[in-house]
Amino acid sequence: MTIPKTNPGNYFEDFRLGQEILHATPRTVTQGDQALYCALYGSRFAVQSSDEFARKAGFAQAPVDDLLAFHLVFGKTVPDISLNAVANLGYAEGRFGVPVYPGDTLRAVSKVIGLKENSNRQTGVVYVRSTGYNQRDEMVVEYVRWVMVRKRDPQAVVAEEVVPKTADKVAPQDLILPAGLSVSGYDPVLAGSPHFWDDYEAGESIDHVDGMTIEEAEHMSATRLYQNTAKVHFNQHTEGQGRFGRRLIYGGHIISLARSLSFNGLANAFKLVAINGGRHVAPTFAGDTIYAWSKVEEKLEIPGRKDVGALRLRILATKNQPCAGFPFKKEDGKEYDPSIVLDFDCTVILPRK
Amino acid sequence: MTIPKTNPGNYFEDFRLGQEILHATPRTVTQGDQALYCALYGSRFAVQSSDEFARKAGFAQAPVDDLLAFHLVFGKTVPDISLNAVANLGYAEGRFGVPVYPGDTLRAVSKVIGLKENSNRQTGVVYVRSTGYNQRDEMVVEYVRWVMVRKRDPQAVVAEEVVPKTADKVAPQDLILPAGLSVSGYDPVLAGSPHFWDDYEAGESIDHVDGMTIEEAEHMSATRLYQNTAKVHFNQHTEGQGRFGRRLIYGGHIISLARSLSFNGLANAFKLVAINGGRHVAPTFAGDTIYAWSKVEEKLEIPGRKDVGALRLRILATKNQPCAGFPFKKEDGKEYDPSIVLDFDCTVILPRK
């Protein structure tokens, strides 16, 4: 008998609590990926753009964008975790570890930390902690993600039910700064802004002003670059007959666009150190124009550092709606404004005065 | 008198049997090309994706995708061989030689091995053997291709008529394995599939499941990356008034998409070693969604190797038609199913158990 060769992906009842999954396709990151990342999002943070600037700040050379590392690790988890997913529900406890440089090879591992069948027995929620490692087995990024996955057989019995408790945010003492980080020679003129950590206030809202329209060729190229195989992003023949009639854009593409737009107002926020939470509030499609604004949720001192500080930001991205009015929730304070597509809670670091 | 400076390309009567043509623009291949190749096709074969994985298999680092080398060599031949072509008719005797690494510089040479005027005297078929070399004059890819080319002057007399005999397939003893190839440390989990050479059977059909929709910006970027200058791919102003009303997608773009889709079912087929034949059955256009399936035509032992084996595959690509039913020929067994766009006969190698 011929053995079926195609990967069907895991269904809800295939996951086991505590199960560790080694994901396929290790990936060497290169300057080619950096250039593509720039061409896709127009990112302008000086540390990631210039080897010279990065070296002055204590990096070996310009590291790749933190979100590029995240997308590559996320992409690897898709064939095992979310090929049969209905929805990507949330993120928590995301931390960035050692910087990723061109030449580094990334691999990804996930551990199943929670399982909860839905009452309709058609689907269940899988909670995983996914970790990306470089070729020296150093952690480059880790995060908890929960995702609603179809059952193959609605009758299948899934005994285990554990909903893990995740932290609301990554604590300052748990943030990882790059070894050797030094901002004593940091040049704010070259970096593009005079505003240091000290200049920001908790509660402050910043409109990032600019808008960026997305094309099909762009989000598909990005998602392929990340070797993310989720079908909904690539196949107009199928999606044209589906729920939206359109290819759905990878949610991470919107995160990267919002982060890139945030340069205008946060140019010195040179590194993402944590993803405290995140929600893809509404789908985006080619032709949509993405805008963003940020709210400074907290100003955080980093234990032992007087030279750099952290900001916990809530970055809100909208589609086809400028953010001068800081759109967020409807009057009831519960539902999101219909323009919101992303609510992303992250922590960034900036030089202090 | 001013000398005309523009390259008009060769017409059928310009070719001579035995003529050797050195093609222009040598090209250094880089990690930038690798990243773009990934962004264009989403390829996930571990050897080409990871320096670490490749080194364990005996490569110096991750080699560029075999088809990227093919497209670069093919592209160089276009201004001399097929600028005045009506149709690309077929391929044979394609072999891949030494791996191509970032930093290698490729050049291409073609030899005219056949000429046959068509009875209408408007066109003729040119047969060439094209070879790509690296900077050490080592062969990286070679193939026979025949193409129908316009005559400049229908009255021109073309004395020579030779139709070369080409092999139906490249014999196992003629396949070239990379020097130092070793699969003793091959990790099928990282590679993405537990199925080794031993698990495949002659006659087996594999649906590659996924579909990929093509955008204009993608196929044009790919074809420019290969420095392929065939006009029909780039000029909507002219093509809009032509036979299809559309820009025609480079046939090689479909080959790469099909090979990339074939990962799902053939993840351990880590290297293309031969192109036995190939036919672009129907044109494709932006907006088409490409699917693919493969038939294992033969299981081949490679002389002297017990660790790797070869599969001769027939990869069929369709447009806007999933391949679960393995579409191929119509009931008469002669004409192709109208969904088929590519019939590609190639040989790949896989680890053995």
Place this chain on the structure above:
Amino acid sequence: MTIPKTNPGNYFEDFRLGQEILHATPRTVTQGDQALYCALYGSRFAVQSSDEFARKAGFAQAPVDDLLAFHLVFGKTVPDISLNAVANLGYAEGRFGVPVYPGDTLRAVSKVIGLKENSNRQTGVVYVRSTGYNQRDEMVVEYVRWVMVRKRDPQAVVAEEVVPKTADKVAPQDLILPAGLSVSGYDPVLAGSPHFWDDYEAGESIDHVDGMTIEEAEHMSATRLYQNTAKVHFNQHTEGQGRFGRRLIYGGHIISLARSLSFNGLANAFKLVAINGGRHVAPTFAGDTIYAWSKVEEKLEIPGRKDVGALRLRILATKNQPCAGFPFKKEDGKEYDPSIVLDFDCTVILPRK
């Protein structure tokens, strides 16, 4: 009070004569950028394409395309010089300095050399000399550019008024050739043309034949790659309600397309050494097909060199109009033919026989 964080750009009354502006985001250029440049324009000049070919000509390796260096420097100036611009009016005195290689880091500086308020007091013309430097503070490209910029406050008094005198063209003795340049081993077959400097005549017109259609994803990716932040290129939501109803394509994208198309007829013009002047005659939009032709304005001997010569070219780019008839001005000799989008006066160098 919260300090506003967003960069509003400079308005006309913010500029001061003699003011020097250090522009943000230094940028390390990589082989990734080279690959993207190739994918965007299909450039085929051998010196920029092949490390081997470049080394034989005295370069350290394949330098990046001269226009890629120009675009990167230009892009850096946008947030400070032209974020509030109404129109980019012209270029003069452009010179290319030391070659840019992968690994070099570019930064840009502009000096305000002229200011002239318009009579309506709503806008004024700013003249800047912008210079790009590498990490060794060597000049890689410099040029004068003048641009019409809005006033924040029409009533603001701008005392200074200086219109600088710029040269009509860069003189041969001011052209900078790469150190070590040698064409004694230059291979015209590999380069793609038998026509050397000696074969061109002043007054000669060359139709570059081919046409290239532009997609939204392409020009946006290019402009982001250059970290050029001009809003009109990216935001369909806003531009859809604007003057053209469309995103406007960055003028430099057309310059690069025209230069790339000029390979067919000028394959040995291996380096751009001067931008004598340039005018974006009409806007271009996605869907337009760009054609180009060149007029040889002058044949220039380079002092001290018998091996290479220069050509001053006027490159005309059209949209949706082939250039076999060399479209230029209307019968009155003043207005441009409506198909013309670019009139670019540059100097290139070629080997001599």
